[in-house]
Amino acid sequence: MHNLLSFLFRYGYCFLFVLLEFICLLLLFRFNNYQSGIGFTSANNFVGAVYNVSAEISSFFNLDIINKQLVLRNIELEAENSMLREKLKSVSPDSIVDELHFTLNHQGYGTIPARVVNNTINMQDNYITLDKGTCDGIYPEMGVANGNGIIGIVYMVSDHYSLVISLLNRKSSISCKFKHSDYFGYLRWQNNDSRYAFLEDLPRYAQFQKGDTIVTSGYSAVFPKGLIVGTVDNIADSEDGHSYLLRIRLAADFSCLDNVLVMHNRNCAEQHELESLIK
């Protein structure tokens, strides 16, 4: 008995080591389970608050860049505005009302503005934390975009924060198509460069060229149709040779995200209901 106790006392730390490693692995695998990891991620309130302060400080230093982007965007919109004004003069009142009605009905999306409080781009799987949560009407599987292009999909939400799976994440897979044709593929991220992602499963007979614009296909109801994703940067064959593998230059600059829009589809439930009928 005495020997046993002294043995336990001398080597007890080994058992503690095994126990702690076991807890670590448990956490590691539990996190894959949807929603259960909320307490151990940056979507919890305390860590969210810390990142909030940090984001406010860093957004102050980014004001210069954001200002330049806004000026450019302003010029762009100014040009578009004058062009639309020209068009407006040439059409009758009736046709405009019809067109507006059609777009709203067709898209059926509302938007919630939010700010990025934490963002990584150099991990294997990147997540973004936003400062809005269930209290502001954000729920999992809503799309997130900024003025330049799409950014990701909401993954977990707490009361005041939400965690977004960035496009730069191996779990992310978004259905995209060409702006000028309807051939579609899936956008995934493979390597460690935050500027590029890859468009997979594109059929071999699709017609396109370098520099073509890629937009969301709108099939999944997460994103409306036609949001800009990026441009074709390089064309290669997939590993099995049955389809193309395109390197896409992403339109959104993931290294300086600040203001974003979360989109919710008003007809989402209806589409899910209809699609569940065939299962």
Place this chain on the structure above:
Amino acid sequence: MLFVFFRRFCWLWILVLIQALILNNIQLFGYATPFLYVYLLLKFNVDTSRYSLLLWGFCLGLAVDIFTNTPGVNAAATVLLAFVCPFLVWLFSPSDSSDNFSPGIRSMGTIPFLKYVVLALLVHQTALFVILTFSFTHFFDLLIRIVSCTLITTLCIWSIENVKR
């Protein structure tokens, strides 16, 4: 006793915040990220009980994990480091040293201390990246990451040691 605990607790938070808010955003040449937070574990006195070393390691790793959305990854690597740390100190400590000292350039000498740090960091980084990627398909990529992160972290720790002296 309580004072030591409180001081370590403050250092833990300072290092975790530096790691989460500044160092995790650094990626030299697309690979090297300094993992400075392990410095806390490397500086523990030699006579610290192994139980408390393991528990401190677990808390430190978990705190970093919560900020980087990778629960368990850093914690597992840091607990492993806490487990092998006393052995590594014993390997490189000078034979005429007293029973109780904190590993550092002054107490161990520059070369043995750097050897100790590099070996400890190699253990930590290897565990960290193997758990993080969970595959050996990009083996060469993994190797570059482990070596570059170890080198840059060693450089950080070395410069801090020199400033403190």
